[in-house]
Amino acid sequence: MTWISRSSTLTMLGLLVFLASCDDGSNPTAPCEMDCGAHGRCVIAAGHEGCLCDPGYLGEDCAACKSGYVLQGAECAPDPCLDSPCTAPHQGVCSTTDTGFVCLCDDDAQDNDNDGTCRPTCAAAIQGYNAQSCDDSSGEALFFGPRSCSTVVEYTPEAGESVGDLQLRGEFNNWAVGSALTAAADGVYSITLDIPAGDYAYKFYGASADRWFEDPVNPFFKWLNGERNSRLKVEDCQAPYLRLLHRAEVDVPSGAVTLRVQYVDGSAAAGLGPQGIQVSRSGVPVSGTLDGVTHTLLIKDQGLGKGKYGYRIEASDAAGHSAKPLVVPVWVEDQPFEWQDAVLYFALTDRFADGNPSNNAPVPGVDAKANWQGGDFAGLKQKLESGYFTDLGVNAIWISSISQNTGGSGAGDDGKEYAGYHSYWPISTGWTNENQLEGVQPTDPHFGNLQEFKDLVDAAHARGIRVLVDFVANHVHQDSPLWQQHQSEGWFHTPWAGCKETNWEQPITCWFAPYLPDFEYKNAQAVDEVVNHAVWMVEETNIDGFRLDAVKHMIDDFVYSVRGGIDLSLRMSGERFYMVGETFTGEDGSDLLEHYIGPRLLDGQFDFPLYWQVTEVFLREERDLKALESMVGWNDTRYGDWAVMSTFLGNHDVCRALSHAAGDISDMWCNEGKNQAWNSPPSAPTDPQPYRKLRLAWTFLMTSPGVPLIYYGDEFGMEGAGDPDNRRFMRFGADLNGEQAATMEVVKRLTAIRHAHRATRRGERRTIALADDGLLWAYVMEDGDDWVLVVLNRADAQRTQSLDLSALGVADTTLVDALSDQPFEAGGGMLEVTLGGHEAAVFAL
Structure with a gap:
């Protein structure tokens, strides 16, 4: 209920309260005379009378519906759209009615044939800057004729923006004036260019105001003479291409998946080659029916179990030109997944479970604490199959970068030798099927081969669990072929300047270590190499997201480009590929985190400001709950509706939560953690109090917005100081003490509550x-x-x-x-x- 009146306001139970005092200053006791309508009653509290509204109602006379409720007939009823019931492809707009709800087409979709299904409009279907002829009057957006060699560039003015004479100037016209855009009836400016395939820098130019500006919807950039420009990549129009007409249609009970793909011939109209359109699902051939008039292939796959499947469609024309393969991810699951509903688990691969001792290969001369200890893909898969993650309530896992790392060691900033067990010293960055780097493998052999990783991903997907991998894009190890081949071509920031040596004041250009060359992402070739590698991982392994490492150490261009490349790959699939950023910051770092969040950037970031607050309040008890209550008052909604932030009690870069709670860590920032890791590592506390503090912190985190992250071992309370002590090998079952087992039981109950109640998540x-x-x-x-x-x-x-x-x-x-x-x-x-x-x-x- 809500407490309302027509006078002064205060808060009661966190809800809006309006209290009315009697005009003569007296304190009424009876009778209560306010008219509270049909959905409220007059009550007296603390000498004031007011309206106590029924659940779902508010307003001076309890006649309005509160948030989360809608008017249905004459009653305020729970909003049926809160559970996102509209799940049909391209039909995700939920609109309430007097009796319930109706599902409408998305803004970029239509039902022109009135058959009750929504399909993309031609405007949504046009890929990139292609000027293809399209007709969606039949209800399906179909392309006609061979591939156009023309390129269209558009600009949509903001509301109230005066554009005037708008020109397109770039490398394709030697930056000259003369390529004017024209406005259509809908206010969108456009120009059609007939230019050869190539890579062009460009900008819009407002002649009347002498204003140069970038294309606001283009995620790709090209630097010339120290200035950033938008980047126009014009493909070879002789090559055919494949396009997904709409999102897959899935019937879960029968395990049926239906796809429609269109083949668009190259500009020379050579026709479809003798092999036709080839379709495979995880390497297994799948047949389809080709419409020879529209060149659309209808694919009906049957009998699939629950999980995620990757379809690969390939074709060539009769002249031998190959289309870029089309990769389509499809989930077969009872309920559509949204990242706001995830419980994420971080398993540092080398330290989690050793399922295949034959690939154990520690580096000679390196202490075991800082060396490879045997965790691998096989061990993770075994724990998935044993139900460990499912029992814990986890539905998404983040694992270490799969890339191969150097086989040697390097000196840390403490002078000790470390191996690349953490997987942040990659040498196979840049690997794709078309660019198989000589002398390296796509995955680290300590973890397993590429097929073993795919098997791990499939095992997770079969259990409804999403998989994120760490994407290390800021740098490579000096053993990388990219450094060996391109160190003198402007791909890296040279000469070397260490981050620590420059007091971290040059985050973009500094190197983490002398053996970790730092990418220069103003170089378009370097960007392409790393973005292509990212897209290859997505398409080849069917993963669901990236944890993007060291975000603040790369220029924004790279984040835009990797998001743009993945979006182009997955367009029309309906898949939201989750990219969460690691931007290590302090308690006042929310502005920096927000800078990188948005539909063209990251989905969210790890919430470091909240982490520090939670550590101080629950674990170290240096502040009280008033401080936390004050912070979450603004932090819960700080990053906007798009953001899916991740909250956490620990990770591999900070001291363990339990050891903070036990008073074993000297300062919140873990400044002495590395020294302590080597000289006086904390032991598991015998006092139950630290575990109770940890359980209290988990209760708060699991009943708060954001994706809660469980760092391996924190589910029961693993002890540890700084790196590498915060990366001890995982313990299970009988190796846990009584308080650890109790803590794990609480976490299981909390994840169950979280999954059962959307209020805890949203x-x-x-x-x-x-x-x-x-x-x-x-x-x-x-x-x-x-x-x-x-x-x-x-x-x-x-x-x-x-x-x-x-x-x-x-x-x-x-x-x-x-x-x-x-x-x-x-x-x-x-x-x-x-x-x-x-x-x-x-x-x-």
Whole structure:
């Protein structure tokens, strides 16, 4: 319920409250005379009268629907669109009606044949800058005629923008004036160019204002004479191409997948070659039916189990010109997945599970702590198949970069020798099927071969688990063929300037170590080499996302380009390839994180500002819950609707959460962590208190927006100082002590709660109670009619707190704590909760 009146306002239970005092200053007791309409009642509290609205209602007379509710008929009902029920291809717009909801076509889709299915419009179907003839009047956007050799460049002015005489100037016309864009009836400016295949820098030029500017929708750039320009890549129009007409249609019960692909002949109209259009699924041939008039291939695949499949379509024309292969990822699953609903697990591959001892090859002369210890793809696959991740409630895993690393060692900034077990010293960056780098392999042999990695990905997908890999794009190791072949061609920042040596004040150009050459991404060839490698990984291995390493150490151009390359590869598939960035920052780093987030950049970042706050409040107890409550008041929505941030209690670059909680780490920043790792590594605490602190922190994180990350071992409480001590080998089962087993059970319960209640993932946080000493906090996560109450006691001693839940519509009932299974009785809208020191409770309301 919501408490309303027509006068002064305050907050009650985190909800909007309007209180009305009597005009004569008296404190009324009875009767209560406010007119609260049909969906509220007049009540008196603290000498004031006001309206207590029914669930779903608000307003002065409780006549309006609150957020998460919509008017259906004459009643406010839970919004049926909150659960994203519209899942048909290109039909994802949910619109409420008086009786329920209806699914409408996406903005770039149409139902011109009125058959109830939505298909892309011609405007959406045109690939890149191709000027192809298209007709969507039949309900399907079909291209006609051979491939056009013309290139179209468009500009859509912003609302209220005065464009005037708009020119396109670039390398193709020697930057001259004369290539004017013309405006269509819809206000979009365009120009058709007939220029040879090639790579051109260009800019728009507003003649009246003498204004040069980049193409705002083009993710690719080209630098000339120290100035950045938009980049126009014109392909050879003699080659045919393949296009996916619309997203795959999937029938889960029968395991049927339907695809339609169109072959567009090259400009010479040589016709389809004798091999026809070839289709395979994970290397298995799949047949299709070709329409000889429209050159569309209908593919109907049958009998597929749940999981993700990668279709590869290939074709050549009769003259021998090959189309670029078309790769289409398709999920067969009961419910469409959204990244906001993920629980992510980071398994540092070498330190997680050794499934194949035959590939163990530590580097001689390197201490075991800093050496290869045997974790591999086979070990990860075995843990997937054993149900470890499923039982933990994990539905996405992030693993180390799969690239081959140097086989040698290098000196760390502490003077000790380290091997490349962490997989941040890559030498196979740039590998593609067409560019197989001599002397290296696409995956690290310590982990396994490429097929073993694909098997791992398939095993994860069969269980509905997404797979992210670390993408190390800032640098390579000096043993890399790219450095060996291109070090004098402007591909790298030279001469060497170390990051530490320059006090980290030159993040773009500095090298992490003398043996880690840093890419210069103003060089278009370097960008192409690394972006092509990224796209190859996506298409070849069917992965679902990247953790992009060292984002702030690369110019923005690269992030735009890798996103643009992947988007072009996956266009029309409907797949949201999740790219989460690692931008190591402090408590005040939210602006820097936000800089890299957006539809053309990253989906989200690891939330370092929240990490530091959580570490201080729950683990180190250097601040109280008031500080955290204040921060999340703005941080929960800080990064906008597009962002899917990832929250965490630890990773491989910071000291272990449990050791912070045990008081074994001298400072929050882990500045002495590396020295401690070698000289006085912490042991597992015998006191249960640190584990309770950890469980409390997990309760907060698992009931907060964002993708919670479980760093391997944090699910039970693994101890550790800095690198490499925070990367000890994983422990399972009988190797855990009692407190660790209890902690893991709490995490399992929390992930189950999170999956069952969308409010914990997407809801708005509202404070119910916050103790004066900042050691007890109760809040509700609310999303429509889904409510979850969380109570955190950070005090050392037992606390009892009475919570007024009347405004939440809680009547006389029994509420059961999902963490302990303990029942609590609510009566008269009040709930009394008693919690032990460093304990939490979670209730579904």
